[in-house]
Amino acid sequence: KAGVTQTPRYLIKTRGQQVTLSCSPISGHRSVSWYQQTPGQGLQFLFEYFSETQRNKGNFPGRFSGRQFSNSRSEMNVSTLELGDSALYLCASSPGTSSTTQYFGPGTRLTVL
């Protein structure tokens, strides 16, 4: 099976802009989770989508949002970008039932200038 894919791999934006990141899960997986990785804060959970519904949410401001489509692909949007949003954004997919493993994509490196 193909792994989790994320596009684009790199992005450069300026403060105040918005950005959309995309994630395609492993075929058959219905859950997609998003994480932010920074040197200072480490890996932090953003949110999880399962069958097109947000099932879990982390402690991020409302500028961070997401959605999931009927084919399980997911997008994450960040509006009004701030310098502190510069990070590696990781997507992970899993079947979505209990006691399952999340498989990670390569990430999107976002730089905010």
Added chain:
Amino acid sequence: AQSVSQHNHHVILSEAASLELGCNYSYGGTVNLFWYVQYPGQHLQLLLKYFSGDPLVKGIKGFEAEFIKSKFSFNLRKPSVQWSDTAEYFCAVIHGSSNTGKLIFGQGTTLQVKP
């Protein structure tokens, strides 16, 4: 708040030395436990996992971990490290059955193995 603590932030070992990385979590209920590894320039990969059953779990590349419920710990071990084990290691926990997609990560441990 639920949290995961990794005690060693940076570990330097010589090849063939034994490795033990500590991981403690704060939640007292049902947990699923994971160790992930991130090799330089690569994405996060699963090393091993514990859901239930035998508390001693074996993963890829000779790694193993032991779940000690009374100590809220899930320490990672390898009897003899290799230069290729140089990477960052993350302990992660899912707390409770309603948080299936929500991994809580430790801060990570950077392992440097000297040839």
